[in-house]
Structure formats: C-alpha cells, structure tokens
Amino acid sequence: MLVSEPLRGLLLAVFLLASCSNIAFYDQAAYANAVDTKVQTLALMNLAVNPYSSQSAEIAGVNLQMQKAYEYDRGRPMNQTTLQMWDVLLKTDPEHPDEGLWPRFLERWRKSGTLSPVFISDKKEHLATAFDAIIALESGKNRS
C-alpha cells in the first residue's frame, strides 16, 4: 500500500472539504457594477421632482444599468445570496409586496407625476442602504 491509513483519511478529508465551497469569490467587476448602479440610481432619484414622463430616457438608462448588474451577478456560480438581494431591490412579488424597492419607487413617481423632495430624500436613504448591503457582501467575499 502506497498511502497509510491515517494519511488516506487526511487526504479524504481534504478532498471532501475542498468540494464544500459555499459562496462566490469577490469579483471586482460585480463590486464596480453595484457601486456605479448605486450612484446612478441616487442621481436619478433627485430628478423625481420633475415629471416622470420628462425623465424617461434617464429612467431607461438606469434600468438598463441595473439589468446589466443583475445579469452579471446571475451568471456567477454560487452567487445565490447576492442574487436574492438584487431580487429584493429590483423584483416585485405579489406575495411579498414590501419587496421591489426600485420598481415601487418608479411606480409611485409614475402615478404621482412628481415627488416631493422630502419623500425623495427618505427613499434615497432606503435605496442607498439596500445597495450598501449588496456592496458590503461583495466586498466581504473571499479573494481567490
């Protein structure tokens, strides 16, 4: 026998442990996507004092940026937790009406035409907190 019993056990343990990765590694592009999207989103929210219809190009631009960030993270293996966070931010779900922070803001803006600076400021704080959570998780991931 080439390998003794204890060493075989040790090697088996190593192989078993090595196959147990839980979460994606840190990704610089994903981090930058989240930061850029946060900045663009908050900048767009300032424009909500203007009519929704007058800002449709800017809204479409930010929505596209969000979609790109989401799709990038969706394509990464073992990245379900980050994707669930994006879902809370971006996806409406009738079973969870509190979710979809961003589409709920857009819908209120669309319905109301314009929004008050106080409400916009409150919403910006909430959206910033949501983005910060995504950014903090990405930044906390292990470097490969």
Add this chain to the structure above:
Amino acid sequence: MPNIKVDWNQVSREVAKLGEDIFQKRIKGATDDALDFLKKVEKDVIKLNLQLTAGQITKEEFDDLMSDQKALAKMEALKQKGLTQVAIDQFVNGAIDILVSAAISAIP
C-alpha cells in the same frame, strides 16, 4: 511501508483555534451590524412619524416607506447569511491548509 505519523492532537488544536478565531469574529460582526441596523430603523421610524405629523409626507408615502423597512431587514439578513457563508469558506480553506501541512510533514 514507510512510518507515517500524523500529530492528530496538533491538527485538532489548530483547526479548533482557526474555527474559534473566524467564527467569533463573524458573531461579533453580525451582532454589531444587527445593532447598527436596529438603531438606524428606530431613528428612521421616528423621523418618518414626525414627517407624517408635520404633513411633509402623506399617509400613503409613510406606508410605502415603512414597507421599505421590511425589505431592508430582508437585505440585512441576506447580507449576514452571505458573510457567514464567507466565514465557513474561510474555515474550510484554513482547515485544508492545516490538513495539507500535516500530511506533508507526516511524509518521512
């Protein structure tokens, strides 16, 4: 057959120390974050109530902003879940390093 001897006591001590370091740090991080989050929510709810009373926001806007709190709590929980997954990976990788070192040093 070569005489291969692994110091299992040393391996288990090192793995236990690694787990203690990583998970104590994680528990402290999660506790600090949870306290910060709760303080932030408390401050925000007080502010929103004052704004509602002062007529700066409508009841509908107030309800919408309160709904955000639930979503943000979910985000915070997911962040903590993710950071705990990171800590588990750190432990696993650290344990692999310890085991590999033990294996290498056991080979005569």
